[in-house]
Amino acid sequence: MKKLITFFMIFCILVPLSACANAQVDTQTTSERYVLGDADGDGVLSIRDATTIQKHLAALITIPAESLKQAMVRNGKKLNIRDATLIQKKLVGLIKKFPVEEQEQTASDKDTLVVYFSCTGHTEPIAGYAADYLDADIFEIEAAVPYTDEDIAYYTDCRADKEQSDPMARPKIANSVENISQYKTILLGYPIWHGQAPKIIYTFLESYDFSGKKIVPFCTSGSSGIGSSATNLHSLAPNAEWKDGRRFAIGTDEATVKEWIDELGIKTADTESKELQMTINGEQVDVDWEDNESVATLKEAVKTNPMTIEMSMYGGFEQVGSLGMSLPRNDTRITTEAGDVVLYSGNQMVVFYGSNTWEYTMLGKIKNQNEDQLRELLSNGNATIIISIGSE
Numbered sequence: 121m122k123k124l125i126t127f128f129m130i131f132c133i134l135v136p137l138s139a140c141a142n143a144q145v146d147t148q149t150t151s152e153r154y155v156l157g158d159a160d161g162d163g164v165l166s167i168r169d170a171t172t173i174q175k176h177l178a179a180l181i182t183i184p185a186e187s188l189k190q191a192m193v194r195n196g197k198k199l200n201i202r203d204a205t206l207i208q209k210k211l212v213g214l215i216k217k218f219p220v221e222e223q224e225q226t227a228s229d230k231d232t233l234v235v236y237f238s239c240t241g242h243t244e245p246i247a248g249y250a251a252d253y254l255d256a257d258i259f260e261i262e263a264a265v266p267y268t269d270e271d272i273a274y275y276t277d278c279r280a281d282k283e284q285s286d287p288m289a290r291p292k293i294a295n296s297v298e299n300i301s302q303y304k305t306i307l308l309g310y311p312i313w314h315g316q317a318p319k320i321i322y323t324f325l326e327s328y329d330f331s332g333k334k335i336v337p338f339c340t341s342g343s344s345g346i347g348s349s350a351t352n353l354h355s356l357a358p359n360a361e362w363k364d365g366r367r368f369a370i371g372t373d374e375a376t377v378k379e380w381i382d383e384l385g386i387k388t389a390d391t392e393s394k395e396l397q398m399t400i401n402g403e404q405v406d407v408d409w410e411d412n413e414s415v416a417t418l419k420e421a422v423k424t425n426p427m428t429i430e431m432s433m434y435g436g437f438e439q440v441g442s443l444g445m446s447l448p449r450n451d452t453r454i455t456t457e458a459g460d461v462v463l464y465s466g467n468q469m470v471v472f473y474g475s476n477t478w479e480y481t482m483l484g485k486i487k488n489q490n491e492d493q494l495r496e497l498l499s500n501g502n503a504t505i506i507i508s509i510g511s512e
């Protein structure tokens with residue numbers, strides 16, 4: 121009996137211990153599997169993660185709390201549409217790292233800086249789109265005393281209300297721009313607070329010497345225009361070359377921001393000199409693109425946003441998918457080879473891992489892959505192809 125009791129006691133001690141050990145292993149495995157951008161929690165970065173974020177933001181689904189952290193790929197406070205855009209960009213190779221992976225304030229040779237202040241996350245994506253398009257550095261003004269929801273509950277005599285009505289208010293800033301002298305152009309973004317820029321923008325402008333630099337203000341607001349908010353900043357950096365400001369509505373898309381930058385004429389590198397890029401199931405493939413009207417139109421179509429084409433296997437020799445648009449066609453009867461990328465019927469892309477004879481317009485040819493590699497890439501189920509403009 122004594123032996124039985126001793127055995128029972130040892131059992132009671134050991135079983136919870138081993139359960140505890142298992143729990144630890146599970147935690148370790150989970151953290152090893154932590155994949156940045158993995159919003160759907162399936163352990164891999166894919167186009168579905170961007171879609172999951174879009175659905176979450178549209179309140180169609182809710183990303184569970186444990187996946188929210190990995191879904192945030194930029195240095196923001198709340199998930200927003202830019203996280204989805206950045207995931208798409210990473211998948212097609214337009215960015216190598218997510219902003220959260222970048223070392224803060226590493227020395228760069230860039231001459232354009234996008235500075236912004238954003239309390240509720242509306243100005244932040246506009247700043248991000250601008251910085252991405254301009255390939256500029258980006259700096260978020262962080263308040264030394266962060267603004268709480270109560271602080272910005274306007275028309276309640278909240279902190280923001282008080283600061284905006286006090287000409288002397290200069291809220292302190294927690295961070296600083298490392299090397300302001302390297303920048304020639306500064307885009308300065310803020311939310312409209314009672315028709316004006318938040319006073320923390322005044323603090324920012326009084327903290328550096330902007331002589332000879334171009335400053336381009338922009339803002340977001342519920343409904344007000346940029347009004348005098350930008351011109352009232354001029355006296356704080358009197359030796360800067362101030363450009364006209366621009367107001368963006370909440371939720372403005374990337375294409376609109378790019379158009380604005382094109383109009384400003386401050387972008388130096390031109391997409392015209394950049395190549396089309398293709399990924400197949402997330403793997404980048406080199407394509408020799410044809411110099412024809414169809415490819416030029418495709419390039420124009422993906423200038424602002426990558427195109428995702430859901431392909432299906434067909435006939436044991438090709439993947440085919442709808443472009444969702446028509447391209448100019450100049451069909452001729454061709455016998456295709458593995459690697460050929462063609463336009464079929466004016467509105468479908470076909471990528472071959474075998475051969476077929478039909479009326480097509482040539483778009484390009486995948487390089488550096490032999491027939492076996494192409495078959496491996498394309499003949500194992502339906503594929504997702506993303507076409508974008510490359511980073512050079």
Ligand SMILES: Cc1cc2nc3c(=O)[nH]c(=O)nc-3n(C[C@H](O)[C@H](O)[C@H](O)COP(=O)(O)O)c2cc1C
Pocket residue numbers: 237238239240241242243244272273274280281310311312313314315316340341342343344345370
């Ligand atoms: C203190 C305060 C004052 C505001 N005043 C205005 C205003 O005068 N006109 C307006 O259209 N929106 C006003 N708004 C709304 C913000 O401009 C708008 O929500 C902005 O997009 C917020 O940007 P953020 O999310 O980047 O902070 C105000 C918001 C706050 C917090």
